[in-house]
Amino acid sequence: MATHAGGLTEARPVRVQGLSRGFGDRTVLDDLDVQIDAGEFVALLGRSGSGKSTLLRALAGLDGDQRGAGVVDVPENSSVVFQDARLLPWQRVLDNVVLGLRGPDAPGRGRAALAEVGLAGRERAWPNELSGGEQQRVALARALVSEPQLLLADEPFGALDALTRLRMHGLLRELCTRHRPAVLLVTHDVDEAVTLADRVLLLDAGRIAIDLAIDLPTPRSHRQPQFLAYRESLLRALGVDPTEG
Numbered sequence: 001m002a003t004h005a006g007g008l009t010e011a012r013p014v015r016v017q018g019l020s021r022g023f024g025d026r027t028v029l030d031d032l033d034v035q036i037d038a039g040e041f042v043a044l045l046g047r048s049g050s051g052k053s054t055l056l057r058a059l060a061g062l063d064g065d066q067r068g069a070g071v072v073d074v075p076e077n078s079s080v081v082f083q084d085a086r087l088l089p090w091q092r093v094l095d096n097v098v099l100g101l102r103g104p105d106a107p108g109r110g111r112a113a114l115a116e117v118g119l120a121g122r123e124r125a126w127p128n129e130l131s132g133g134e135q136q137r138v139a140l141a142r143a144l145v146s147e148p149q150l151l152l153a154d155e156p157f158g159a160l161d162a163l164t165r166l167r168m169h170g171l172l173r174e175l176c177t178r179h180r181p182a183v184l185l186v187t188h189d190v191d192e193a194v195t196l197a198d199r200v201l202l203l204d205a206g207r208i209a210i211d212l213a214i215d216l217p218t219p220r221s222h223r224q225p226q227f228l229a230y231r232e233s234l235l236r237a238l239g240v241d242p243t244e245g
């Protein structure tokens with residue numbers, strides 16, 4: 001079985017070595033290695049079923065006792081955001097944000113986190129009074145209020161409309177620049193990956209098939225020729241013709 005150890009040096013917050021995962025006869029991750037440095041924003045692309053969420057769950061320690069091997073070293077303090085906000089409907093927004101946070105300053109930290117995601121004044125709202133995008137903002141506040149060294153995000157904007165998604169890109173980039181967690185963002189969206197990430201990984205046949213540093217200043221524009229070149233090469237690697245659609 002894989003080990004899931006906590007607490008590495010700050011310089012190398014995530015180290016995955018020889019990670020294998022499978023379900024029944026099917027091998028999903030096959031002797032895979034990944035490293036994510038402190039403060040580095042990494043996006044993970046791959047075709048549907050290639051094992052992106054399986055890798056993220058392994059990093060989050062959420063993969064139970066499924067078949068596998070390898071070493072997963074991650075910082076103890078990590079947070080996960082999913083496609084759905086997963087707020088507790090019977091708790092007000094602020095209580096959702098500070099859930100599990102200890103110390104007398106927890107409410108103050110929760111309020112500050114809500115202000116950072118643009119939801120100052122909504123502390124006493126119930127989750128069902130918020131839009132989908134606002135609920136995802138609460139989920140981001142909850143994820144970042146504990147100042148995690150690692151943020152794991154599994155398609156966090158996948159359920160949002162295009163405009164809200166663009167706004168959330170800006171917000172996530174801003175929050176990550178300020179808090180500097182290492183990030184692993186699982187996404188289907190090549191543009192999202194190239195817009196946000198320092199490095200894009202492409203998962204194929206159980207391994208990291210492409211490891212591409214995105215050497216562009218931020219904020220990035222889809223019109224930059226180099227942006228389009230990254231986009232095109234990643235789409236081709238995913239088996240998509242970039243000239244289509």
Ligand SMILES: Nc1ncnc2c1ncn2[C@@H]1O[C@H](COP(=O)(O)OP(=O)(O)OP(=O)(O)O)[C@@H](O)[C@H]1O
Pocket residue numbers: 023028046047048049050051052053054055188
């Ligand atoms: N609990 C499970 N039991 C059996 N098979 C599973 C389980 N979880 C995942 N799988 C299988 O493992 C493979 C990888 O799944 P995973 O969800 O990691 O892929 P993904 O790249 O995140 O896919 P998508 O982009 O469609 O969300 C898939 O073939 C899936 O059917």
